[in-house]
Amino acid sequence: MEKLEELKRLIEYHSDRYYNQDDPEISDFEYDELIKEFRALGGERDNVGGTVKRExxxxxHDIPVLSLSDVSSKQEVSDFVEKIQRELEEVEFIVERKIDGLSVVLRYYDGILKEGITRGNGIVxxxxxxxxxxxxxxxxxIPTKLPYLEVRGEVYISYDNFKKVNQRHEKLEKKLFANPRNCAAGTLRQLNPAIVKERNLDIYIFNLEIAEGKNFSTHTETxxxxxxxxxxxxxxxxxxxxYDEVWNAIKNIEYLRWKLPYGIDGAVIKINxxxxxxxxxSTSKVPRWAIAYKYPPEQKQTIIEDIIVQVGRTGRLTPVAILKPVHLAGTSLSRAVLHNQDFISNKDIRxxxxxxxxKAGDIIPEVVSVIMDKRKENSKPYQIPDNCPICHYETDKEASHTFCTNPKCPAKSIKGIIHFVSKNAMDINSLGANCIEALVNYGYIKEIADIYSLYKYHDELIEKGIVGKKRSxxxxxxxxxRSxxxxxxxxxxxxxxxxVGKQSARTLATYFKDIDEIKNATYEQLINLPDFGEIITSEIIxxxxxxxxxxxxxxxxxxGVNLTSKTNTLENDNRFSGKIxxxxxxxxxxxxxxxxxxxxxxxxxxxxxxxxxxDYxxxxxxxxxxLTKAQTLGTTILSEEDFEMLIV
Known part of the structure; x- marks a missing residue:
């Protein structure tokens, strides 16, 4: 089914953004909805965790690091407790806070910490x-010198330290972390330990996995x-x-949730x-003796004071609700994206x-519904304007979204240039968003190519201090x-x-020798590229x-910008064609x-x-x-030297 394959690609993409890049594009709630839809269509998803970052x-893992079954209703908690009580006698439960961070395993040999490992995919x-x-x-x-001890904990960052990290990033014009969990995960996977020290991460240990030479009967003893x-x-x-005690403990944690100095995203219920x-x-995916109760997003009422329209780099018009400030999920909320005209019309937002x-997933502000009983008599339905609010050109509707039709719209220009210099594009890291806005406003940059003429204004830029002093x-x-x-x-x-994302761009660079070849490529040439479909092909053409x-x-x-592919240096040499x-x-x-x-x-x-x-x-x-699996399957194994011989 095409829908199933599309959902699978989306889930893999967003899993990579969350687990490997620590930079999610959607909320946990939206990700969970993708998983539910995928499973409802018959899809099975075993690898919920991340892959291993290449560096x-x-x-x-000595013991598989399993996830927990998530539940979100009182009835599901009741069902779990009753099921356990039917199977076991005199059961004792433990209810704990579910810290929102990155799970790690610590290994101690003779009392000394010798290894620390992320969850990864649960096996590696x-x-x-x-x-x-x-x-x-x-x-x-540690004081007790056991031959081997393995414990599991959650690395996190406090709200105060998270705020300090983003303040530093803002000053340096770096991308801000979306939330504390991403900050903790991204920090722990830095190649420079000094960054970890600077950001003051913390940890809570929540489980003893292995303790050679010592026996325990309960979780509380451990x-x-x-x-x-x-x-x-x-x-x-x-x-x-x-059950009543379990539910009261869950609700008590929820009551304290926004008063804690760190983030939690639920409560864990375990057998003691x-x-x-x-x-x-356990099953192959989850233990049968524990579940995680996920708290529903906190909801409050407020008033939409205005609706403004923002213009993105593709020209898409995005309506944004300006709200009467309300304290929600630990922060003050004053804006919420309304996505498009269909979203506004379906909910009749005025x-x-x-x-x-x-906050969907406790991150993304969202308007859930309108309180019709409180609507003013003179209110009117809201309609996204027919003209771009920035350049006043006519707009055009594509599917659910509205776009500015002016190719030289200033909003598209600035955001397009910001994207052009970003890390995933030309990676001109000294040219931040504030610098670009200043250079555009002063008339030094009107379009992308103008970036490469800025050297002509060396003395003038220093004198005016537009992007800083001489050194900057x-x-x-x-x-x-360099770019x-x-x-x-x-x-x-x-x-x-x-x-067209990073991978699609790399594919083009692999199969075509320069920009001119790509510019002149036919539909047939593009559609036959790996993972290219009709949409990507049409957009490129x-x-x-x-x-x-x-x-x-x-x-x-x-x-003088390079327009020739360095990846496509071995033209027409398909020696690995069909090989994986x-x-x-x-x-x-x-x-x-x-x-x-x-x-x-x-x-x-x-x-x-x-x-x-x-194949290899x-x-x-x-x-x-x-490697172990490859040996079991009899797959050809190459050393790095073997590989180098193949590509000579």
Whole structure:
């Protein structure tokens, strides 16, 4: 089914953004809705966790690090408690706060911390040991020298420290973290441990996994012992016997939720007796002896004081509700995106309405509904204007969205330029959003190509201080000059072609030798590229037909920007055509990204998992479970040196 495949691609994309890039584009609520829809159509999704980030060493888990079954209703909690009570006698439950952070496993040998691993996909994680050493609340040595101890905890960042990190990012014109969870996860997976130390991460230990030489009968015993070993354990857990006690404990945590100095996203209900846990066991995905209750988003009433329309880099008009400020989910809420005219019309949202608002996934402000009983008599339905609020050109509707038709709209220009210089595009890191706005307002930049003429105004820019003092200006100009040599996949990403992302841009750079070949490519040539469909193909053809695109490419050519593919250096050499590669372990002489580019340039494909269809596994140092599976399947295994011989 096309819908099932589309949902699968979306889930994989957003999983990568959440688990591997720590930069989600949608809320947890929206992600969960995708999963529900996928499963409702018959899809099965086993790998809920992330993959292993290529810069870190892979480590196999001694015990699978499972997720918990999520529930969101009182009835589901009741069903869980009653089911356990039917199967076991004299059951004791523990209710704990579910800290919103990144799960890690700590390993101690003879009382000394020797390893720290992220959850990864639950079977294989990544070693972040050096970074964990910078977290003060993790004991580096404990009093009791057990031969081997393994504990699991949640790394998080407090609201105060999160605020400080974003304040520093704002001053440096870096991208802000969306929420504390992303900040904690992104920090822990930095290659520089000094960044971890600077940001003051913290941890709560919530489970003892292995303790060689010591026996326990209950979870509470393990927590008490861990506390005696100087671990900071999950706070204020409650022991419960009846369902009513369990539910009251859940509601008490919810009551405290926004008064805590850190984020939580639910409550965990566990069986206390460890022997009973063994009796119940686990499925391949979740333990049968625990669940996680996810709190519904907090909702409040407020008033829509106005609706304004913003214009994005693609020209899309996005209505935004200006709200009477209301304190919600720990912060003050004064704006909420209304998405498009269909969203407004379906909910009949009007200026002056009293509305119910919430933060979907505790992150994204959202208007839930209108309180019709409180609507003013003279209210009128709201309609997105027929003209762009920035340049006043006519708008055009495509599907549910409205777009400005002016190719030179100032709003599109500024946001398009900001996207062009971003990390995933031309990566001109010294040219931030504030600098671009100033340069556009002063008339130095009118379109993308003008970036490469700024060197002509070296003295003038320093004198006016538009982008800072001499050092800042020269740093910017050097970064601009360096970007001229980027491969064309970065340039294509920078163009901001609708529905064409980083991977699609790399594919174009692999299969075409320069921008002119791409510009002149036929529908048949494009549609046959890996993972290209009708939408992407049409968008590319339409973009390169535009007169302003043709003019822009000529201007970039004149200014010395590279328009030739470096990836497509082995033209017509398809020696790996039809072959599937998997990379595992740490490679010495080449990055995984570059190895992937080379394989693709020879017509091969790179997969993230080993299967019967895999032709080659390239194994570097500390290769993990992928190597083991390849050996079991009899897949050809290549060393880095073997791979180098193949590409000579």
């Amino acid at each position: 870190f060493r892979e480590v196999n 994680g990544e070693s972040v040991y050096e970074n964990l050493l910078e977290i003060n609340s993790i004991p580096k040595e 927590l008490e012992w861990l506390a005696s070993q100087n671990f900071v354990i999950t706070p204020d857990y409650k022991t419960c016997i009846t 007796n460890l022997f009973d846990r063994e009796i119940l066991g 200026i002056g309405d009293t509305v119910v608002v919430r 200006t020269e740093k910017m100009l050097i970064a601009i000059e 001229k040599d980027n491969d064309i996949d970065k340039l294509i990403s920078g163009f901001g072609i609708k529905n 339409n973009f390169f037909k535009l007169p302003q695109t043709i003019s822009m490419i000529e201007e970039l050519k004149v200014r 590669f998997v990379l595992t372990g740490a490679l010495k002489n080449i990055t995984r990204e570059r190895a992937t580019e080379i394989i693709q340039s020879f017509g091969g494909k790179v997969s993230s998992s080993v299967s019967k269809k895999t 596994v390239i194994a570097g140092e500390n290769a993990g479970s992928k």
